[in-house]
């Protein structure tokens with residue numbers, strides 16, 4: 263729509279961050295935590311969060327994966343005690359939706375009965391195939407286990423932010439480079455010892471490197487950082503650390519630090535784990551599935567021999583134990599149950615949050631917008647970039663930067679290029695203008711893409727101004 267780019271009257275940019283007015287919260291009924299839940303904490307079984315469709319619980323099992331029996335029990339509990347909707351988050355957690363206060367005890371009991379033990383304490387994330395993937399540089403799961411023990415034995419226990427995240431990444435096919443973390447350890451390719459790059463506050467590309475250390479020293483390095491965080495205060499995050507003074511406490515960084523930067527494989531489709539084993543990567547459509555569809559799929563997968571299911575990047579479920587000759591049949595069955603099963607499915611490039619109907623903070627129907635994007639903006643979806651559809655500035659579905667982020671506001675949408683949902687937008691569009699803006703962005707790529715160029719490269723070359731101009735002209 264011509265002239266759809268307008269600065270929304272009640273939207274401001276402060277210090278490069280998009281801010282919407284404070285009274286928005288009251289007007290739109292922003293998510294209110296239950297009394298037991300402190301803002302900034304995670305919605306656990308004991309402290310679920312009130313959302314638009316009831317209480318929400320986020321669950322991270324302490325085991326690398328769940329057996330088919332356990333996942334079936336989880337799905338049955340989600341349907342019995344909630345509205346049956348199950349989401350896989352960007353960090354590979356399960357989210358169960360639509361519970362009521364009186365249903366929480368039953369849900370907790372059923373999860374306990376299934377032998378699913380939620381992880382407690384500091385979240386330490388490792389790639390899903392760590393320990394199984396012959397192409398990884400190091401076994402991150404083993405190092406993470408030693409780190410967890412070291413943290414557990416600290417006395418006194420440091421008081422740390424509830425959302426503090428540590429990533430230990432040994433490389434391999436499915437890495438966690440795109441996820442932001444307060445503290446990262448990444449395996450470094452070295453001809454002698456196994457070394458780990460210690461860095462803070464960011465993704466693999468943006469985190470600040472502090473040191474390169476052998477395993478035990480890397481664990482001590484993380485403990486040093488946790489002590490520094492605790493000294494700042496119980497809400498301190500990696501970005502609050504003083505990188506320069508911490509660097510001085512470690513051996514000088516070597517000039518050339520090579521960590522595994524190979525392009526990660528897609529988590530969707532068949533992922534080979536050496537010559538003899540493989541896993542099946544499936545993405546619930548836009549990261550969400552109903553329990554009854556998951557149960558239908560689990561029946562088929564178990565019959566075919568599935569043993570274990572893990573969560574992974576791209577909001578995926580990774581099925582282990584299936585014989586290779588049945589993979590095609592299982593993929594077809596999974597598609598029938600509501601999964602995205604192709605690595606080249608354009609829908610994989612779209613990351614919508616829960617949106618209206620599920621989240622009281624949402625200003626638009628993100629999943630409807632995702633369908634519109636596939637319909638009118640397919641030129642953007644060539645696998646080279648992600649489009650993050652965020653119902654508000656919180657950015658739950660994709661906390662890291664994306665090439666394009668559409669942020670909902672009371673009066674319209676903010677369009678962010680190469681940033682996160684709270685970054686400074688290049689343009690604002692009004693409520694009725696979203697579908698036409700998506701079409702404009704697709705057309706911009708279609709008309710300007712050079713031979714051999716991807717959509718991402720094209721948009722990067724054109725730059726923010728050209729994108730803003732195109733949106734303004736419609």
Ligand code: SF4
Pocket residue numbers: 293615616617621622623624625652653654655656657658659
């Ligand atoms: S990002 Fe989406 S799911 Fe998260 S609070 Fe905002 S509207 Fe809700």
